[in-house]
Amino acid sequence: MSNRTKIIILTVLSVLFVSIYLFAGLEGNWTYILNRRATRIIAIVVTGAVIGISTIIFQTITNNRLLTPSLIGLDSLYQLIQTFIIFFYGSTSLSATDQTINFFISVSLMILFALILFQLLFKKGNNVYYLLLMGLIFGTFFQSLSSFMQVLIDPNEFMVVQNRMFASFNNVQTDLLYVSLILLAITFIYLMTYYKYLDVLSLGKEHAINLGVDYNAIVSRLMIVVAILVSIATALVGPIMFLGILVVNVAYEMFKTFKHSVLLSGTVLISIVALVGGQLVVDRIFGFSTTLSVIINLIGGIYFLYLILKENRTW
């Protein structure tokens, strides 16, 4: 099967899942239902695209297929921000309940953190692995700080915090969605100018420099793009990057190419299929009794075991 056919099949599958999600069992006040479903499906499609694209770029920069952008520590920072707000201001405060304020606080703090981190590191000779190490340390620090605060707060407040720790598409606000769409569109347009370098960057630093890529400048800009993408997606639906490593590896396995034109579109489609399909299962089969993360992690885990076992046999 050629890569073109695979892309077509994935497109058909995504369109199919999206229409099932939108139109199945539509009765009663259908404009209201359709409106709610459309908001949710746009949020799913957008975050799916963001997860796929940011993970691919991140792995291309680091030349490593096992890393995810969550290593920079943005997920943990998001958890810390949420815990912090509830710890100091309570779950009934404006910044905790008003999603718009919460969104802007989270996005700006995450991007600010990423910029400071990159600024510190790119001054000191720009080593991507050093960046990852610092990100990991900060991430762990943020996590410990959040769990410290979570232990201290009132159990009822803790329930609110815990709810925020899981990605959810069920209560995404429409106006926030539009704001994110605009922000993401601007980021994507910016990304387009660097798109042609991605294939070369996957050869590694020395080859990239040899082929005339302004390595330090381009890698730092791509890192900032990744940070912005991850921040917006996380602030919109919660920590979601777990999906990245899974869909990206499915894409590598499925397309067996280095060409980012194929990889990027393939990954976006696979994450849409995975997310919409998973959400269908959560809604229709489990009746909202579980979260999407659980389903995806279960299926993802099984798929990884399959991959490992299959590799094992060929050795």
Add this chain to the structure above:
Amino acid sequence: MVEIKEVAKAYGDSVVVDHVSMHIPKGKITSFIGPNGAGKSTLLSIVSRLIAKDHGEVLIDDEEVSTANNKELAKKLSILKQSNHINVRLTVRQLVSFGRFPYSQGKLNEFDEKMVDSALAYMELGEMQHKFLDQLSGGQKQRAHIAMVIAQDTDYILLDEPLNNLDMKHSVQIMKVLRRLVDDLGKTVIIVLHDVNFASVYSDQIVALKEGKVVKQGPTKEIINNGVLKEVYDMDIKIQDIDQCRICLYFS
């Protein structure tokens, strides 16, 4: 012409390249020789802008490499390092096509394809161009990488121990290709070599380095003699002329 002026590089307290100055002529093969840790590879990486230097200047056709436009420099100078492991799975042709990136920015036109074809033919890789790199032997892989450098079509070609892990046949084959690049196409080749005999037989100029400093630089004949080699390697090396080649006997 490559002009190196007072170049220095240190990692912490250990000085790897110690205020080296030299002039490398155009249209010749210049070899860097010297014992392990002499700073040969580091110097080559500095010249090719892969590593930043602490001090000094490197001028290529009167232009400083660290401030030159990267894209334009990639059309003038190419570098092949000793370990060029690539994480992605590529065919030989795809790898060689990357050599055209400085010109095409990823969108290959007819002329680029022609250059790729001729680079493949030059390295006799035409038949295996659709094989994946991980299916090739070490020598074939090295040839594919050199084909990529040829496709890049630069005036200056820098190679860091290209004969590493290659058997005699493939080593000779690669040295002959480099010789042809210089003689037929007028390229300038700068190469780090471990084996003095390959340096002696194939290069026009030799730079002998030791502990980050240039011991002596000059035409091959002047360097391959008992006195200079003793100073560089701390070994008494007997030298004999065989078929007009100066061969060093360093085995006993």
